[in-house]
Structure formats: structure tokens, C-alpha cells
Amino acid sequence: MKNNNGESKLEKTAREGAFGSKEIKKSEKNRFLGEFEERVITYLTDKQVKEKALYPEIKEALKNKEAAKLIIRGDIDKKHISDYIKWARKEGVRFNRKNSPEFRGNVALALVGKDAVSQQFGAIPEREEKLQKKGVSDNIIENAGSLLCSDCWNELMEKAPEEKINYKKAGILDKITGTSCIGCRKK
Structure with missing residues (x-):
């Protein structure tokens, strides 16, 4: 008896034994670290994960039920x-x-659900942009x-308060020791 592909049950068994069974949406799963795209809530690229700064969007997305x-x-x-693990x-x-040699693309970190998720945020925008x-x-x-310094800290808190995890606010000791604000250096 032949299947839709014109191969017998014995041929199918032999092919699967040699190469493994056919996988549904294999290229999609290889892009998203072994997961179906419909399960992906959000993700970061290789470049984003390796940045010095963290992406607070991941912290927020981890709270998703x-x-x-x-x-x-x-x-x-x-x-x-x-920090993402913490x-x-x-x-x-x-x-x-x-890790798999079959993973394709630049996704380096993905937050996923057990099943298809109701809200997908997709790729998180580049931080600098x-x-x-x-x-x-x-x-x-x-x-x-x-x-x-206080002025630069206030600018950050006014325009992007979620970014406070990536900076330190200068204190009195910093002023006494002469540690300067990186935000003011080239103004």
C-alpha cells in the first residue's frame, strides 16, 4: 500500500529510520530556538543580548501570565x-x-508560552533607536x-523611566570624589 507521496509503508519506515520523521514547520522552529512562532511572546536578537544594556521589555514580558x-x-x-535568568x-x-546546528537566524533569547499565546509582541525594537x-x-x-548626574538622571526618568535599570544615579560621595556624569561629558 502506497501513501500520498507514492512510498510504501516499508519505504517510509526506512526513510524515517535513516533521516528521522518529518517535522512540522521545521524552518520556523529552527528560527525560534525550537519553538513554533505562535508560542513566542517576544524575543531578542544576538546583537541585543550582547549589548551592555538590558532590555526592560523582557522583564515586563516575564510577568505575562x-x-x-x-x-x-x-x-x-x-x-x-x-540578569535575564534572574x-x-x-x-x-x-x-x-x-543549541542546535540547525538553528537559523539571529534569535538568541525567546520568551514562549506552553501553547499558542493570545498576544505576541514579536521582536523588541533596538534600544538605541x-x-x-x-x-x-x-x-x-x-x-x-x-x-x-541629577540633570541627566531626570532627563532619563522623564523620557524613558524603564531604562533606570541600565544606569546609576550619582550620589554625594560621587560628587565629593569628582566622578563625572557620562551624560554631560560631550554636551
């Missing part, structure tokens, strides 16, 4: 993902690292992790 798992591509260095643990979302649209100065954008 449909968030079931944070998947991280296996070749990403732990220093780039440790956030996942805090929200009770499982995480794991996956997003902050430039909000009017944050380039000196502040380019120097995530840096110390900001």
Missing part, C-alpha cells in the same frame, strides 16, 4: 544572560539553554551602566 519558558541559545556567554527566576518562569525617538541624548544612550 502566558509566559512559560525563557529559551536562550546555548552559545551565548553567561555574562550576557545572567528575572525569570523571580517571576517563576522556567528557563533553559538550547527606541531611545533616540524618545529624545534621550546620545551620550546617555551609548553609555549604559554609567553614572548620571
